[in-house]
Amino acid sequence: MAGSPGRPLPLLTEQNEFFWTSGADGGLRVQECASCAALVHPPQPVCRYCRGHRMGVRTVSGFATLIGFTVNHRFSLPGLPAPYVVAQVALEEDPRVRLTTNAVECDPGQLALGMRMEVVFEQAGDVWLPLFRPTAQQSEPTPLPEDEPAPRVRPMLTREKFEDKVAITGIGSSALGRRLMVPPLSLTLQACERAVSDAGLTLDDIDGLATYPGAGPYGGFAEGGITALESALRIRPTWHQGGGETFGPGGSLISAMLAIAGGLARHVLCFRTLWEASYGERIKRGEIQPNTTGSDPGWLKPFGAISAAHTLAQNAQRHFHRYGTTRETLGWIALNQRANAALHPTAIYRDPMTMDDYLEARPITTPFGLYDCDVPCDGAVAVIVSAVDAARDLARPPVLVEAVGTQIAERLEWDQSTLTHEPQVLGQSAHLWSRTSLRPADVDVAQLYDGFTFNCLSWLEGLGFCGMGEAKDFLDGGKNIARDGVLPLNTHGGQLSHGRTHGMGLVHEAIVQLRGEGGARQVPGARVAVVSSGGLTPSGVILLRTDT
CATH class of the missing domain: 3.40.47.10 (Thiolase/Chalcone synthase)
Structure with missing residues (x-):
């Protein structure tokens, strides 16, 4: 597919070029440790698992599990108008490797965590963006990967604090x-x-x-x-x-x-x-210009994940999925803050708010509203x-x-x-x-x-x-x-x-x-x-x- 003009594109380097150009022949490539065979993403000069330094590249299947998605309504980029779906997928070869991407060729309402996805590339200049769509055949959703165990807390070195x-x-x-x-x-x-x-x-x-x-x-x-x-x-x-x-x-x-x-x-x-x-x-008035010259949009912004909201919305969605949390759960936090702000003379928002007000507010990026x-x-x-x-x-x-x-x-x-x-x-x-x-x-x-x-x-x-x-x-x-x-x-x-x-x-x-x-x-x-x-x-x- 032809690339969309204006979409933020990654800066190609010796360390990442293999990934961002791998779609030229239809194969998705990820860094691999030659010592322990672990996949490592984003690319690093050392393996985070065995700390070996012999790093290579592996062509993977291009199949993955959908582990998060949010329908963005608030933000638009040149060549990427809202709404669009920011998604995270875990590679089938190693679910520890996750890619931020866009879910494409699908109705966002039909997406579900655990779906099987497949890569489809979109060319934009010298870059091939790995996007993902649901596979034609879907079985029962795959359980979401478990988080890696957190390391123990290091004990105090001295009794003196x-x-x-x-x-x-x-x-x-x-x-x-x-x-x-x-x-x-x-x-x-x-x-x-x-x-x-x-x-x-x-x-x-x-x-x-x-x-x-x-x-x-x-x-x-x-x-x-x-x-x-x-x-x-x-x-x-x-x-x-x-x-x-x-x-x-x-x-x-x-x-x-x-x-x-x-x-x-x-x-x-x-x-x-x-x-x-x-x-x-002042930016809106044209009085100043945002300083973005030469900056690398990294691994998220090429897919329109330009706000912390896009990441946290997917964490919230997975919390909903795993624990039965609802939008109303988050709403009680918002209502509490508003009730407290009503008693503070310098608060920006002091007007009363109801749960209906919260739930009916314009969407930002699902499940987050205003x-x-x-x-x-x-x-x-x-x-x-x-x-x-x-x-x-x-x-x-x-x-x-x-x-x-x-x-x-x-x-x-x-x-x-x-x-x-x-x-x-x-x-x-x-x-x-x-x-x-x-x-x-x-x-x-x-x-x-x-x-x-x-x-x-x-x-x-x-x-x-x-x-x-x-x-x-x-x-x-x-x-x-x-x-x-x-x-x-x-x-x-x-x-x-x-x-x-x-x-x-x-x-x-x-x-x-x-x-x-x-x-x-x-x-x-x-x-x-x-x-x-x-x-x-x-x-x-x-x-x-x-x-x-």
Whole structure:
């Protein structure tokens, strides 16, 4: 078939050319380890199973099992107009190898997990895209592959915990809105100055800076990083850190804790700024251009999988398939966030929402609708991490850090990782509980990452607030996660209703609750809070407590 003009195409390299051009003769080719015969995808210079270095290529049958699909309604690309089906298939020769693809030549309504699929290639210039269609003959659906066993949590190396040496001493947030149309650095400065004042410090007391993701081509997801803030305020830190490959969007806090425990700083100002709504508006007006020059769309975008929603929607679908979860299950999370946001004066969405409103909202990518997705906005949040001995002399009682969880237990490539829950949740959760004697029942309030409703469900199960696959019963009716329930959840409205502040807003709310400053949304007697940030990419989770 002729290629569609404008579809994002992979950049051919010596490492991947065999895959992207294999359709020229109709044979699908995958990297193979010559030492143990395992198939390896995406291609690597070493086998992930035996760690051998003799890598070759095998032509496989082209048959696979459908292990996930989502009908995309929201996003369109040049040459790939919505709706289209993003799918994941597991190769019959080795189900550990999964390909993101498009399901073609079929009615999406007839697709079912476990169907047998076959490759059909679409040529686009020098690239042959491996698409998949259902085979003509279908038997009983094949069971979905099981996830690889997660490695054990590594034990603590010493009895001394770095968490005991630090505390949270200040928080601040900027104005929050859909399209504020102000320079993002202005939002950063507003949040940072408020956090410093909240802690009873001055800018001259700050000797560390940390942010996520830092400077780089992040568009509306950053303001310029450490360099921009230091240039504006002339803080001259003894320690600083900024980058995307850390413990999730809240990774700046954990890095700051380590720096303080190691003696590199006393007071670290951590910040996170987004101006995504204004950034999108300025692109629409033609005032700025997105920076995509020379970037490789990788293994997902050639098939229109351009959003985290496309990956998580398939994880959610498999959770539905395996455990009987429903859209209503996710709806209770969205309704809870909206009810909490109604009590927060800065929340983006405060209007009441019913289950019918949730279910009837326009589809984004099945099974996600509009209210399964967080709210793009402009805003900044700042948090100050201090040495615990210095914290006790400051303006407010410190919030102590009980434990953190950071261990990676699953593969990082989105479509090669775990099948049901959100990747990068289980390892971090298990690691957290290995560093404390507290247990899930001790948690008074949970602020769990909710870029999508399913993120939140995965953290609930991963952290042990209900068993794996038991979220349907735990969430049913929404009572357990209400402010007066077993586990008050995302009490400020979360990212689904308050606004997408990429995890730092959740930290801010956890501190507010532990200080007893939540006003109408305050959970009485909150003494222990858990807050998570991220998922899919490496994430982090922090257990906080009061000093009493």
